[in-house]
Amino acid sequence: MKAHTLSVLVENRAGVLSRVAGLFSRRGFNIESLAVGTCEEPGSSRMTIVVESDDSQIEQVQKQLNKLIDVIKVSDITENEIVERELALIKVNAEPGSSRAEVMQIASIFRAQIVDVGSKTVVLEATGDTNKINALEKLLRQYGIKELVRTGKIAVLRGSKTVQSSK
């Protein structure tokens, strides 16, 4: 079992996300993360889906995705050179004084932004690959994370190669 990253180009129509998500749930495939938004092709969206599976199962996942009429192209980009990012917003306890200074120092090391400061908390915005976000999250736990949201991974191939239509 390993994490596979799928880049999926879909028609931007109502119900597509539910078709994709429904396919995963009823066939017993486990989605680690799923991020979706519009893309360079008008009328299309791109999904980045991370799935924990073995090689034969990922082949089946791809084939089943390809069967959906609204799915234009499915690519497993796990083995490719990719740029991958995740965005996290982390609300962490940071009382004025030493703990706040430490949190701000950690943010600076991880090149995270402080995007909100409250009387007892700060909100950090961090982008990076999954490992970086995991490491930041682990460090901040000692201060007490009040709330954490992550977008899930988005990814794009390095260089001039692209994942585009024509199944």
Place this chain on the structure above:
Amino acid sequence: MKTGAKILIEGLQREGVETLFGYPGGSVLPIYDELYDSSLRHILVRHEQAAAHAADGYARASGRVGVCLATSGPGACNLVTGIATAYMDSVPIVALTGQVPTLLLGNDAFQESDITGITTPITKHNYLVKETKDLGRIVREAFYIARTGRPGPVLIDLPKDVCTNQIPGENHLPDHISLPGYRPTYKGHVRQIEKALEALERAERPVIYAGGGIIASGASTELVEFAERGLLPVTTTLMGLGAIPADHPLNLGMLGMHGTEYANYAVTECDLLFAIGVRFDDRVTGKIQTFAPNATIVHADIDPAEIGKNKKVDVPIVGDAKAILQAMLHRMNRRDGRESWLEKVRVWKEKHPLRYRCDGRLRPQYIIQELSNILNGEGIIVSEVGQNQMWTAQWYRFKKPRSWLTSGGLGTMGYGFPAAIGAQCARPDETVFDIAGDGSFQMNIQELGTVAQTGLPVKVAILNNMYLGMVRQWQELFYDRRYSYTELPPVDFVRIASAYGIDGMRVDAAEDVRQALRAAIDADGPFILDFRIEREENVFPMVPAGAAINEMIGGHSG
């Protein structure tokens, strides 16, 4: 200016629809009003489930797209079993459902259900039409999707206002269909086809395992020629019966749980399995690890997701069964040799034929055998699900494709009678028989009303054992004869038929079978035969669930 309902009817006519099966209701009143003036034939069923099965039977018997129509909410929900049945067996139907007006969508309005949400896992695709201007395009796409590639059901949900709204212009049906995400592969890859031929050439003990894909793609002639030229024994799935004539010397009959002993032995011992238009269903393979354990597996299918799904495949070919067989025949030489393999298969056939006890009692196998003799393997035979289905699969000697309609994948009790209605509409000149169990028949017995009203001359042969027979058989074999809730009280089906104005006959003795079948066939209208068969007759041979397919019970060796 045209209303949505008018555009819908024109769309159906443009797709060549002549008959549809449906049940009116509030949300589809605009469509029914438009139907009233149209040339389309509407068959009024008594339950929406029957509308879906009838559309399915129509599609299987004719090779065309079947159409059913139901109102919103409960009407739409009642289609679900029929749609799932068509989905599992890859049958092209278009299901039209009414929906509450768009303004009320999502408000839990009276008779609202999220039918596109409900049917997403059991349709090839579905649509909720939000605007009348999209309707023409959607109707065209729906039929195209249903009938092309791996066929399947498509649902169109039609809010009432989409049907009543008028839009300007005359022609709302586009000539061109654009679906960038849908490009089925028909032609098999040449290199893969060559690899398959090389593997076939090398094989000493090959077997063809052919399924419903042969019927769907109209590849029967090619299959028979391919088998003859390559000296290849052929076993078919339940869905593939009729793909090769039952009396063809290379035909091994059905394989799997209730398949023939010789088919199961041949598959277990083959060194090459050429699987085409099949999906390695568990009812066929039994324990998957021991299915064709020493064979090179070639698998040809139009759906790439079926290849390698259940069984590791050595040579995959994605494409249409007919196109692939044609391409292979084009490159294939007549094969000699393999005498010892064919001889071995012949000896198995001779030593382990299908059999039943002939002791003068009324046995279901005898009834089906007699029907097969009388109709000479012609006609259209539809079955319900259970023992009746397996006995028919074993004992009716099908000669042609599209002469056998049954719910294989979903195993839907109650399928047969409405599907027979659909088949009779599609092929009015054929004798259509529904072979039923008393349990299954009672699942859609209300359709007696439909045949009574339409006069459709559907014949029903009820193999009445006053049990849910197949479940009882499992209870007998695996639950120590504890017949928990599988016994049904006797029902006088002839009197029920009579209440609808339909003729019928009860048969208690084997010597009356032939005459009774004749009477049904000769009757101008529908006819019900109530055969009181041996109550605890079993379907044998049988592979217990999870066993290897050569480990049969109840056969000669069992």
